Every structure is written in structure tokens, then in C-alpha cells.
Amino acid sequence: MPHFIIEYSANLESQVDMTALCRAVLKAALATGVFEIGAVRVRAIKCEHYAIADDKPENAFIDASVRGAKRRTPEQKKAVGEAVMAAMASLVEPLFKDQNFALSVEVRDIDPDLSWRRNSLHERLREPAA
Amino acid sequence: MPHFIIEYSANLESQVDMTALCRAVLKAALATGVFEIGAVRVRAIKCEHYAIADDKPENAFIDASVRGAKRRTPEQKKAVGEAVMAAMASLVEPLFKDQNFALSVEVRDIDPDLSWRRNSLHERLREPAA
Amino acid sequence: MPHFIIEYSANLESQVDMTALCRAVLKAALATGVFEIGAVRVRAIKCEHYAIADDKPENAFIDASVRGAKRRTPEQKKAVGEAVMAAMASLVEPLFKDQNFALSVEVRDIDPDLSWRRNSLHERLREPAA
Numbered sequence: 366m367p368h369f370i371i372e373y374s375a376n377l378e379s380q381v382d383m384t385a386l387c388r389a390v391l392k393a394a395l396a397t398g399v400f401e402i403g404a405v406r407v408r409a410i411k412c413e414h415y416a417i418a419d420d421k422p423e424n425a426f427i428d429a430s431v432r433g434a435k436r437r438t439p440e441q442k443k444a445v446g447e448a449v450m451a452a453m454a455s456l457v458e459p460l461f462k463d464q465n466f467a468l469s470v471e472v473r474d475i476d477p478d479l480s481w482r483r484n485s486l487h488e489r490l491r492e493p494a495a
Numbered sequence: 496m497p498h499f500i501i502e503y504s505a506n507l508e509s510q511v512d513m514t515a516l517c518r519a520v521l522k523a524a525l526a527t528g529v530f531e532i533g534a535v536r537v538r539a540i541k542c543e544h545y546a547i548a549d550d551k552p553e554n555a556f557i558d559a560s561v562r563g564a565k566r567r568t569p570e571q572k573k574a575v576g577e578a579v580m581a582a583m584a585s586l587v588e589p590l591f592k593d594q595n596f597a598l599s600v601e602v603r604d605i606d607p608d609l610s611w612r613r614n615s616l617h618e619r620l621r622e623p624a625a
Numbered sequence: 626m627p628h629f630i631i632e633y634s635a636n637l638e639s640q641v642d643m644t645a646l647c648r649a650v651l652k653a654a655l656a657t658g659v660f661e662i663g664a665v666r667v668r669a670i671k672c673e674h675y676a677i678a679d680d681k682p683e684n685a686f687i688d689a690s691v692r693g694a695k696r697r698t699p700e701q702k703k704a705v706g707e708a709v710m711a712a713m714a715s716l717v718e719p720l721f722k723d724q725n726f727a728l729s730v731e732v733r734d735i736d737p738d739l740s741w742r743r744n745s746l747h748e749r750l751r752e753p754a755a
Contacts, residue, residue, distance in 0.1 A: 372538065
């Protein structure tokens with residue numbers, strides 16, 4: 366935890382640098398101070414097929430789902446959602462002007478009793494290199 | 496909101512027009528009267544790797560997750576789920592006959608306190624063109 | 626039900642046989658005795674774009690979400706999560722040693738009142754061939 370899963374319509378592939386978008390979300394998530402660096406996993410999934418609103422070919426979306434530990438406070442969860450939203454909006458601002466674009470973020474809980482993890486990134490990132 | 500996320504095994508790519516499937520789901524969702532047109536985002540994600548049931552190579556699945564506002568009534572949510580299921584089943588009916596195929600739909604809530612959105616489609620679609 | 630959805634960073638494509646991973650998860654899920662064979666659908670989704678932890682290019686993740694019927698007992702859900710985790714860890718054990726890799730599993734419920742399914746695999750797999 367946490368996981369940031371960005372889905373986007375494939376028609377954005379040539380307009381948005383999706384790796385840069387992932388990096389912006391990573392940076393924004395870490396800046397909230399809520400997460401340990403080794404725990405943050407941001408990824409983007411291209412949706413080749415889609416039908417959006419009035420189905421104009423230029424209609425497009427980016428939608429991010431954030432899954433994180435239930436134990437966070439509502440304030441922390443809101444801070445994360447807002448930070449991710451702001452980071453993405455800043456990077457794709459020009460897409461809004463043609464009125465064909467929708468951006469969204471959802472945060473939801475991971476139940477600690479029903480999740481398992483093994484993370485070797487922590488071993489490296491919790492200890493400074495010798 | 497709402498989001499319709501269809502996942503499918505890649506062996507269906509040559510048998511089902513996935514864009515047509517997205518369009519059928521969009522049309523069915525709008526026909527329920529539950530949603531504003533500018534809010535509906537349907538997409539399909541191809542799963543290149545899979546292992547289904549007895550792992551016969553021709554085994555296949557289509558699974559749709561619908562995420563929408565918590566404030567809808569149970570009746571509205573059921574109407575949407577049933578409409579999506581019926582629209583998809585109608586389009587892929589021939590796939591059932593060889594007994595290698597499973598179709599499914601799940602509807603779940605988005606918490607309004609933990610979701611954010613900015614949608615320029617509404618600006619265009621709420622106002623008739625001059 | 627149940628659905629096993631594995632997401633992974635694309636840099637693992639050349640290091641892990643993702644179809645073998647799906648098969649290992651399928652086998653582990655069935656071995657728990659919790660599920661009917663015709664109901665199990667495991668798939669893996671490649672994430673082409675990602676930003677993980679300190680964003681080193683070799684950082685990688687595999688994350689599995691399991692969605693299954695709410696009616697299962699907590700013990701059954703835990704048994705499934707642990708089995709999936711163990712099956713995946715066993716197959717990707719070498720990835721942990723370079724401290725760039727995180728593996729995770731989450732189990733969550735499907736609400737029976739808001740899910741629909743039609744499964745022709747059961748017709749074949751519940752009856753022995755003549």
C-alpha cells in the first residue's frame with residue numbers, strides 16, 4: 366500500500382506523457398507525508414476500447430483509483446485525493462478546453478485483515494546505503 | 496461517475512467487437528435514465544494473460560465493474576446492473592453455446608467524500624449548441 | 626465469482642511468465658477448496674506506465690486483487706489470500722533479492738444483491754463428459 370491505478374482512454378496516448386503523469390502522482394503522494402516512499406506504486410492502464418458520453422471520437426478520460434490503508438484518518442485520505450487530483454489536473458490542463466475530457470479520483474480503503482504484502486523496496490529505502 | 500470497466504480475456508479480441516460492446520453498455524446505461532450523458536465513461540481492458548476454470552485455451556470471460564454514486568437507490572443500482580448485463584449478453588450470446596464462457600457484472604459505490612472530479616463534457620453537453 | 630486480477634509493471638514482462646503466474650494462482654485458489662472450478666477467473670494486466678517508490682527504472686510490482694462472494698467466512702477469505710500470496714511469492718522469489726520489488730494481495734467482497742452472472746463453464750464442468 367498504497368496503490369494508485371490510473372485508467373485512461375487510448376486516444377490520450379499521443380497527447381499525454383503517461384509516465385510523466387505517474388511520476389507527478391508519485392511526487393504528489395509523497396509530498397502529503399502520509400506514505401512511506403517504498404510503499405507507493407503508481408501505474409497507468411491504457412483502455413484501447415471505450416465509449417464516453419455522446420461517443421464523439423475525441424471524448425477522453427483519466428480516472429485514478431487510490432487504494433490505501435483503512436487506518437488513515439479521513440483528513441489524510443482527503444489530502445491524498447486532493448493532491449492527486451491537483452497534480453493530474455495541472456499536467457493535463459489543456460485537455461479541458463475542448464470540452465471533451467473528464468478527470469476523476471477515488472480513494473478507497475484496504476482492509477488490513479484481508480491484505481498481504483512483501484516488499485523488498487523497504488529494505489533498501491529504509492536504510493541508507495553504506 | 497459513473498465508470499463502467501470491462502475486463503476480458505484476450506482470446507475474445509478476434510470474436511467480439513469490444514468497441515461495439517462499450518457502445519452497447521453506454522447506450523444501455525443511458526437508457527436507464529439514471530445518469531447524465533456527460534458522466535458516463537465505459538472502457539474495456541484486454542487481459543493478455545489469464546487462467547480460467549479448467550484452463551482450456553478457449554475458456555474466456557467478460558467481467559464488468561460499475562462504479563457509481565452511493566446516493567443512488569438500490570432499485571437504481573439494480574436497474575443499471577441488469578441493463579448492463581442484458582446489453583452485453585445480447586451482444587455475445589453465441590459465446591455461451593460452447594460452454595467455455597462466463598459473463599459477469601458487479602455494481603459498487605463511490606464514496607462522495609472520497610472522490611473528486613472535473614468534467615468538461617458537462618459544459619458541452621448540458622448546453623445545446625447555439 | 627471469484628475474480629483474481631493481477632496488475633504488474635511492464636518491466637517484469639521479460640522476467641516473469643505471467644501466464645504461468647495466472648496458472649499458479651488458479652491452482653492455489655482451487656486447492657483451498659473454497660471455489661467451484663468453473664467460477665475461477667484469473668487474469669493479469671500489464672501496466673505500461675508506472676512510477677514506483679524512488680522511481681528507479683528497475684523498481685517493479687505485482688499486485689493481486691481478489692473479488693469473491695461476501696458469504697465466505699473470514700477464515701475462507703484469509704485462506705484464499707494467503708494461498709494466492711504464497712503461490713505468487715514462490716514463483717517470483719528471485720525478484721526480492723535486489724530490493725526493487727513489492728508483492729501484494731487484497732481480498733474484497735462482492736455484494737450478492739449487486740452482482741449478476743451467467744456462466745456456461747459450469748454447465749460443462751459440473752457434468753462429467755458422457
